[in-house]
Amino acid sequence: MKVAIMGAGIGGLALAQGLLAAGVEVAVYERDPSPQYRKQGYRIHISQVGEAALAAVLPDAVRRRVIATATRPGDLVAGFDDQLTPQFEEVYPVAGPDMVTSVDRYAFRRALMTGLDDVLRFGKQFTSYAETRDGVEIAFADGTSVFADVLVGADGVGSRVRGQLVPSMEVVDIGVRCIYGKVPLTPAVRELAPPAFLRGFCFASDGAGIGSAFAPVIFREPPAEYGDYLMAVLTGTNERLGVSDDELFSMSPSELWGNVAGLVDSWHPAIGALIAAAEVEAAFPITLRTCIDVPTWSSERVTMLGDAVHPMTPAAGAGANTALWDAARLTQALVSGEGPAAYQREMVANGQAMVTESLQNAERMFNVSISAGTPAHRSTAPA
Ligand SMILES: Cc1cc2nc3c(=O)[nH]c(=O)nc-3n(C[C@H](O)[C@H](O)[C@H](O)COP(=O)(O)OP(=O)(O)OC[C@H]3O[C@@H](n4cnc5c(N)ncnc54)[C@H](O)[C@@H]3O)c2cc1C
Missing domain, CATH: 3.50.50.60 (FAD/NAD(P)-binding domain)
Incomplete structure (x- = not known):
C-alpha cells in the first residue's frame, strides 16, 4: 500500500x-x-x-x-484583569522530565x-x-x-x-483577530515579568473586549534559530482592535506591534514593559476560524x-x-x-x-x- x-x-x-x-x-x-x-x-x-x-x-x-x-512544563493557569489583579488561579503538579506538556x-x-x-x-x-x-x-x-x-x-x-x-x-470566521508576538526571555525580561507569567498560561483582560495571554516557552533544548521566549497574544474584534481587516493584514510587524502597545497603554506597567521588550519582527496576525x-x-x-x-x-x-x-x-x-x-x-x-x-x-x-x-x-x- x-x-x-x-x-x-x-x-x-x-x-x-x-x-x-x-x-x-x-x-x-x-x-x-x-x-x-x-x-x-x-x-x-x-x-x-x-x-x-x-x-x-x-x-x-x-x-x-x-x-x-x-x-x-509549567504548573499554573491564572487569570487577571488589566491591572494584574488576580481573578483566578489553578496550580498543577509539575510534569516529569519524560512528559511533553507544551x-x-x-x-x-x-x-x-x-x-x-x-x-x-x-x-x-x-x-x-x-x-x-x-x-x-x-x-x-x-x-x-x-x-x-x-x-x-x-x-x-x-x-x-x-x-x-x-x-x-x-x-466560519468567528470575528476575532489575534496578534501574536514573542518576548525573548532575557535576564531583564525575567526580572520585570510578573512571576505567574513565567510559571504557566496567564490571561489578562480589560473586561471590555481586549484580551491578552502570556505563556513561557522555556526549552529543554532550544532550536538553533532562537531561544526561550514569552509568547504574548492580544485578541479582540476588529472594532475593539480599532483596525479593519484590510489594515490589519497589510500592517508590517512593527505597525502591528505598535498597535498592540497602544491598546495596552493604560494597563499595568509590567504589561507595557513586556510589550516594549518584544521581538517586533516576530509579530503576526491571525483570524480565528472554525x-x-x-x-x-x-x-x-x-x-x-x-x-x-x-x-x-x-x-x-x-x-x-x-x-x-x-x-x-x-x-x-x-x-x-x-x-x-x-x-x-x-x-x-x-x-x-x-x-x-x-x-x-x-x-x-x-x-x-x-x-x-x-x-x-x-x-x-x-x-
Ligand atoms: C496561534 C495558535 C495557537 C494554537 N495553540 C494550540 C494549542 O495550544 N493546542 C492545540 O492542540 N492546538 C493549538 N492550535 C491549533 C494547532 O496549531 C492546529 O490545530 C494544528 O497545527 C493542526 O495540525 P494539522 O496537521 O491539521 O495542520 P497544520 O499543522 O496547519 O499543517 C498543515 C500543513 O499543510 C501544508 N499545506 C497547506 N496547503 C497545502 C497544499 N495545497 N499542498 C501541500 N501542503 C499544503 C501547510 O504548509 C502545513 O505545513 C493553535 C493554533 C494557532 C494558530
Missing part, C-alpha cells in the same frame, strides 16, 4: 512516522519550499490525548527528540521530521486529485503528478483536499485529518491534539486493514466533540455568538 500525505504539519508528520514505523510506503508532500521556511514559533499545549497519540506513533528515537525539544510549533515540527528525509518532499503544492479504479492520481502546482492507493489531506485549515472532497463544508459540523464523505481512498477536516478555534487548546489523535487512529486503521472508513467514523465523532467544546469556550472567552453563514474570507492561519 502506498499512502500519499498532503501537508507536513503536525498531523501529517505524525501519521508519516506511524506508517513508516509499520513498514507502509509513505510520502509527504508539503507546499513550503523547506523545513526552515516558516519559523513562526508559537506555544502549543499538548494534552494527555496528544501525548498518548505521540507515544503510539513515534519510534523511540523520534519520541526522545520530541521530549528533548519540548518546553519545560511545545514550540517550529521546534516540534522539526523533531517530528526526524528520520523522514526520504519521505518528505518540499515545494510540492497539492492542487487536485482524480480517483481511478486502482488508486488516486494526485496533481501538484508544478505540473507533476503521483499515484497512490490512499490520499490523506493533512493540509490544514485552508485544505484543498477538503475543497474537492466536501466542497459544501463551511468554515467549522460547525465535521463532514462525512464516501470515498474509501481519500481521507483527511486535523484542521483540514475539523478546523477549530484555539479556545479548547485541542486542534493539534486532535490532529495527533487522528494520526494515531488512522495509522492503526491503515496498518490493521480496517481501512479509512473505520477511522472516519471515529474521527468524525471525536472531532465533532472537540469542535463543539472549542466553540463553546470561544463564545465565552471572546463574548461572540458563532453560527453558520459567515464564511471565512481570508486564509491567514500560520500553517
Whole structure:
C-alpha cells in the first residue's frame, strides 16, 4: 500500500512516522519550499490525548527528540484583569522530565521530521486529485503528478483536499483577530515579568473586549534559530482592535506591534514593559476560524485529518491534539486493514466533540455568538 500525505504539519508528520514505523510506503508532500521556511514559533499545549497519540506513533528515537525539544512544563493557569489583579488561579503538579506538556510549533515540527528525509518532499503544492479504479492520481502546482492507493489531506485549515472532497463544508470566521508576538526571555525580561507569567498560561483582560495571554516557552533544548521566549497574544474584534481587516493584514510587524502597545497603554506597567521588550519582527496576525459540523464523505481512498477536516478555534487548546489523535487512529486503521472508513467514523465523532467544546469556550472567552453563514474570507492561519 502506498499512502500519499498532503501537508507536513503536525498531523501529517505524525501519521508519516506511524506508517513508516509499520513498514507502509509513505510520502509527504508539503507546499513550503523547506523545513526552515516558516519559523513562526508559537506555544502549543499538548494534552494527555496528544501525548498518548505521540507515544503510539513515534519510534523511540523520534519520541526522545520530541521530549528533548519540548518546553519545560509549567504548573499554573491564572487569570487577571488589566491591572494584574488576580481573578483566578489553578496550580498543577509539575510534569516529569519524560512528559511533553507544551511545545514550540517550529521546534516540534522539526523533531517530528526526524528520520523522514526520504519521505518528505518540499515545494510540492497539492492542487487536485482524480480517483481511478486502482488508486488516486494526485496533481501538484508544478505540473507533476503521483499515484497512490490512499490520499490523506493533512493540509490544514485552508485544505484543498477538503475543497474537492466536501466542497459544501463551511468554515466560519468567528470575528476575532489575534496578534501574536514573542518576548525573548532575557535576564531583564525575567526580572520585570510578573512571576505567574513565567510559571504557566496567564490571561489578562480589560473586561471590555481586549484580551491578552502570556505563556513561557522555556526549552529543554532550544532550536538553533532562537531561544526561550514569552509568547504574548492580544485578541479582540476588529472594532475593539480599532483596525479593519484590510489594515490589519497589510500592517508590517512593527505597525502591528505598535498597535498592540497602544491598546495596552493604560494597563499595568509590567504589561507595557513586556510589550516594549518584544521581538517586533516576530509579530503576526491571525483570524480565528472554525467549522460547525465535521463532514462525512464516501470515498474509501481519500481521507483527511486535523484542521483540514475539523478546523477549530484555539479556545479548547485541542486542534493539534486532535490532529495527533487522528494520526494515531488512522495509522492503526491503515496498518490493521480496517481501512479509512473505520477511522472516519471515529474521527468524525471525536472531532465533532472537540469542535463543539472549542466553540463553546470561544463564545465565552471572546463574548461572540458563532453560527453558520459567515464564511471565512481570508486564509491567514500560520500553517
Ligand atoms: C496561534 C495558535 C495557537 C494554537 N495553540 C494550540 C494549542 O495550544 N493546542 C492545540 O492542540 N492546538 C493549538 N492550535 C491549533 C494547532 O496549531 C492546529 O490545530 C494544528 O497545527 C493542526 O495540525 P494539522 O496537521 O491539521 O495542520 P497544520 O499543522 O496547519 O499543517 C498543515 C500543513 O499543510 C501544508 N499545506 C497547506 N496547503 C497545502 C497544499 N495545497 N499542498 C501541500 N501542503 C499544503 C501547510 O504548509 C502545513 O505545513 C493553535 C493554533 C494557532 C494558530
